[in-house]
Amino acid sequence: MNRNRRRKRKNRQWLFALLFAVSFFAAMPFVVRALGGKGDSSAVQADPPSSMEDEISTSDGANDGSSSKVVGRPDNTPTDTSDVPDGEPSDTSDDIDNISGGNLQDNSSASGSTTEQPDVPSDTQGSESSDNSSLEFTTVDDSYFDDALFIGDSRTVGLSEYGDLQNADFFATTGMSVYNVLSETVSVPSVGKITLDELLGSMTYGKVYLMLGINELGYDYNSTVEKYGQVVDYIREKQPGAIIYVEANLHVTKSRSDSDEVFNNSNIDRFNLAISALANGQDIFYIDVNELFDDESGNLDESYTSDNAHVLGKYYATWCQWLRENAAA
Amino acid sequence: MVFSSLEFIFFFLPAFLLIYFITPEWLRNFVLFIGSMVFYSLGTLDQPEYILLILLAIIVNYMLARAMNGRRRGFRKFLLTIGLIYDFGWLFLFKYADFFLSGVNAIVQAAAPGSSGIDPLGLTLPIGISFYTFQIASYLIDVYRGKFPAERNFIDLGAYISMYPQLIAGPIVTYSEVRERMKKRTVSARAVVSGLQVFIFGLGLKVLLANRIAGLWTALSTIGYESVSTPLAWLGLLGFTFQIYFDFFGYSLMAIGLGRMLGFQFPMNFRHPYLSLSMTEFWRRWHITLGSWFREYVYIPLGGSRRGAGRTIFNLLIVWLLTGLWHGAHLNFLIWGLVIFIFIAIEKLGLKNSLDNHPAFGHMYMILLIPITWAVFQITDLSQLGLFFSRLFPFLPGETGVVFAGDFAKYLSEYWYLLLACIVFCTRLPYKLFSKGHDSVLGTVFLLAVFWGSVYCMYRGLNDPFLYFRF
Numbered sequence: 129m130n131r132n133r134r135r136k137r138k139n140r141q142w143l144f145a146l147l148f149a150v151s152f153f154a155a156m157p158f159v160v161r162a163l164g165g166k167g168d169s170s171a172v173q174a175d176p177p178s179s180m181e182d183e184i185s186t187s188d189g190a191n192d193g194s195s196s197k198v199v200g201r202p203d204n205t206p207t208d209t210s211d212v213p214d215g216e217p218s219d220t221s222d223d224i225d226n227i228s229g230g231n232l233q234d235n236s237s238a239s240g241s242t243t244e245q246p247d248v249p250s251d252t253q254g255s256e257s258s259d260n261s262s263l264e265f266t267t268v269d270d271s272y273f274d275d276a277l278f279i280g281d282s283r284t285v286g287l288s289e290y291g292d293l294q295n296a297d298f299f300a301t302t303g304m305s306v307y308n309v310l311s312e313t314v315s316v317p318s319v320g321k322i323t324l325d326e327l328l329g330s331m332t333y334g335k336v337y338l339m340l341g342i343n344e345l346g347y348d349y350n351s352t353v354e355k356y357g358q359v360v361d362y363i364r365e366k367q368p369g370a371i372i373y374v375e376a377n378l379h380v381t382k383s384r385s386d387s388d389e390v391f392n393n394s395n396i397d398r399f400n401l402a403i404s405a406l407a408n409g410q411d412i413f414y415i416d417v418n419e420l421f422d423d424e425s426g427n428l429d430e431s432y433t434s435d436n437a438h439v440l441g442k443y444y445a446t447w448c449q450w451l452r453e454n455a456a457a
Numbered sequence: 458m459v460f461s462s463l464e465f466i467f468f469f470l471p472a473f474l475l476i477y478f479i480t481p482e483w484l485r486n487f488v489l490f491i492g493s494m495v496f497y498s499l500g501t502l503d504q505p506e507y508i509l510l511i512l513l514a515i516i517v518n519y520m521l522a523r524a525m526n527g528r529r530r531g532f533r534k535f536l537l538t539i540g541l542i543y544d545f546g547w548l549f550l551f552k553y554a555d556f557f558l559s560g561v562n563a564i565v566q567a568a569a570p571g572s573s574g575i576d577p578l579g580l581t582l583p584i585g586i587s588f589y590t591f592q593i594a595s596y597l598i599d600v601y602r603g604k605f606p607a608e609r610n611f612i613d614l615g616a617y618i619s620m621y622p623q624l625i626a627g628p629i630v631t632y633s634e635v636r637e638r639m640k641k642r643t644v645s646a647r648a649v650v651s652g653l654q655v656f657i658f659g660l661g662l663k664v665l666l667a668n669r670i671a672g673l674w675t676a677l678s679t680i681g682y683e684s685v686s687t688p689l690a691w692l693g694l695l696g697f698t699f700q701i702y703f704d705f706f707g708y709s710l711m712a713i714g715l716g717r718m719l720g721f722q723f724p725m726n727f728r729h730p731y732l733s734l735s736m737t738e739f740w741r742r743w744h745i746t747l748g749s750w751f752r753e754y755v756y757i758p759l760g761g762s763r764r765g766a767g768r769t770i771f772n773l774l775i776v777w778l779l780t781g782l783w784h785g786a787h788l789n790f791l792i793w794g795l796v797i798f799i800f801i802a803i804e805k806l807g808l809k810n811s812l813d814n815h816p817a818f819g820h821m822y823m824i825l826l827i828p829i830t831w832a833v834f835q836i837t838d839l840s841q842l843g844l845f846f847s848r849l850f851p852f853l854p855g856e857t858g859v860v861f862a863g864d865f866a867k868y869l870s871e872y873w874y875l876l877l878a879c880i881v882f883c884t885r886l887p888y889k890l891f892s893k894g895h896d897s898v899l900g901t902v903f904l905l906a907v908f909w910g911s912v913y914c915m916y917r918g919l920n921d922p923f924l925y926f927r928f
Binding site (some may be wrong): 163292 | 464468484646649650653654680681684858859860861863896900901904905912
């Protein structure tokens with residue numbers, strides 16, 4: 129009896145050994161691939177989860193399909209009769225750091241006009257068009273954020289939890305990216321669990337702040353930039369009256385930047401530069417909070433963070449104050 | 458290279474085991490020695506000279522121990538002193554020199570304000586030096602004491618000191634514990650499989666519990682202690698309490714499993730420490746091999762508890778300050794050791810009896826005390842430590858930043874299932890079930906699931922920057 133049981137036990141041990149060996153060798157190819165790819169920067173994933181192809185509909189009727197950067201004009205904004213396609217401030221490339229505080233016009237011209245060429249950069253500021261409908265960066269009070277929506281990743285989560293913009297809505301979750309922003313269901317404080325589509329369908333926002341892009345750094349750069357443009361287009365279409373703030377992604381510290389092949393500041397800057405080109409100075413603005421938190425060499429200042437990537441809770445209030453002082457109105 | 462890495466599990470270990478088992482028995486210590494050196498050099502690629510350091514430690518202690526053979530006690534003592542100065546000198550240089558210098562600088566500054574201090578050395582700590590120094594010192598002391606004769610075979614001694622399963626994180630194995638097996642050990646297929654099972658169990662504790670619950674404490678640091686609510690401060694500290702246990706315990710179990718696969722029997726390093734009723738009991742159950750080391754080589758030589766109450770308390774103080782310092786060269790580790798000393802001393806004066814007689818009270822006492830001592834252990838910056846305590850105990854003065862009112866609910870909803878699993882694995886139940894049923898069908902399924910889960914997590918952590926680096 130006893131020997132019988134013993135033998136049975138022994139056999140089962142072989143069952144374990146066998147199954148383990150099978151799983152071990154089954155896992156081997158994956159491991160080899162994973163480790164083999166570790167040396168180069170192949171944390172890059174070529175095929176990001178694509179669930180938004182269908183969800184995003186660009187308003188190609190309005191802007192003659194010129195490019196994803198072209199954003200459909202709001203239909204309900206005051207119409208400036210003068211055709212000022214070249215009145216765009218050239219906030220697209222070199223002077224991204226100077227955007228905030230600069231004078232920006234609202235050129236919201238003939239709605240859906242086929243003549244507009246909003247993507248053409250121009251060195252002239254088109255000051256002749258700065259009339260009463262122009263928006264400029266100024267300091268606002270909290271009521272400005274009554275109809276504001278913040279969309280973003282963990283940095284925006286921090287802003288919602290530790291910032292003091294109580295009246296704004298926040299559609300943010302850790303790990304949010306342009307690839308999942310339309311598929312995620314997020315618990316929006318005082319609204320409930322909701323998708324972005326439902327939220328934008330049920331509310332009217334005057335300002336939409338968007339901070340996305342750092343989680344995507346592991347993905348293919350070009351497709352992320354393209355998706356980002358589509359997300360902006362989508363927001364524009366769902367909220368035609370809103371000012372869209374394209375927010376620069378917050379830097380990481382020097383130590384993180386130097387040791388990380390993916391999440392480093394040169395990748396962040398490259399992406400920020402790309403999305404800054406989406407700004408048109410009329411209803412899409414690019415703002416860069418890094419000026420608040422950077423050290424002198426353009427990295428997140430170590431004293432503001434403990435994890436090299438997020439500012440400490442107490443600094444979100446500073447960030448909020450910066451948002452009040454850098455609002456287009 | 459850590460055990461909980463794909464490189465180790467899928468490349469180093471199988472390659473090593475293959476060579477180890479096809480080698481005839483008499484050559485296996487040599488394979489183990491070489492294999493351990495390879496393992497060590499893979500972990501110190503940036504400082505290859507550190508391999509020399511451990512090799513030298515083995516050579517020096519080997520020769521000193523051999524030289525003790527047949528000599529007078531006085532001469533043996535002389536050799537022992539040289540050996541200990543050599544061993545602990547390196548440890549001091551790498552681990553404590555900067556701490557010592559900062560202390561000297563502080564005193565100099567106080568005495569003569571404005572004087573420039575000595576620059577810190579900024580040396581990188583050689584991996585495992587705290588562990589192998591303790592092992593080699595125990596060897597030399599034991600030879601001096603005549604517990605066993607000096608090892609004649611250099612390879613055997615080298616294999617013992619450098620043995621990779623316990624080289625970088627313990628358990629601290631004394632030579633008397635493995636000496637016989639060093640000479641003759643047979644490895645059955647049964648032992649290999651059962652060692653593998655123990656290894657997988659430990660791997661699961663490390664990868665599936667410790668690594669994941671670690672997010673809770675990380676979140677607290679990210680937020681900043683001043684902006685953490687009191688409930689979250691406690692929750693986060695609880696998370697860290699589990700993290701440090703399953704991390705260390707998991708690693709020890711992996712070491713024991715590996716040892717068994719090679720034919721060794723390493724001592725148990727943890728025996729359900731969180732079920733203890735007193736601090737005294739806790740430290741008999743937590744990192745047991747370190748406690749035994751200090752008992753054997755510091756406490757007893759100092760006179761232990763045989764020289765009266767006053768001397769006993771003094772001896773305890775020495776042991777606990779040293780234990781604190783062993784864990785790290787920061788002021789907070791000294792304070793940590795001091796706190797443990799105070800509680801153990803109080804318990805020795807009579808509290809322990811009442812704790813033992815009232816288990817419910819004992820558990821409550823320890824459930825409060827264990828996390829608090831871990832807070833002192835974990836937060837090396839004293840002002841941050843003070844700040845954290847002002848969050849734990851809001852009546853203490855301290856800066857309060859913006860606190861997110863929903864923080865506790867948020868993290869509890871995120872981590873409750875892990876916390877629950879951690880609580881279960883602090884009890885005896887899982888280990889009883891494991892030792893009874895590791896060969897049963899259910900046990901097999903469980904262990905395979907743990908293995909797959911761990912490999913998946915390691916794979917994801919490596920390949921997918923979004924699992925651990927999510928913004």
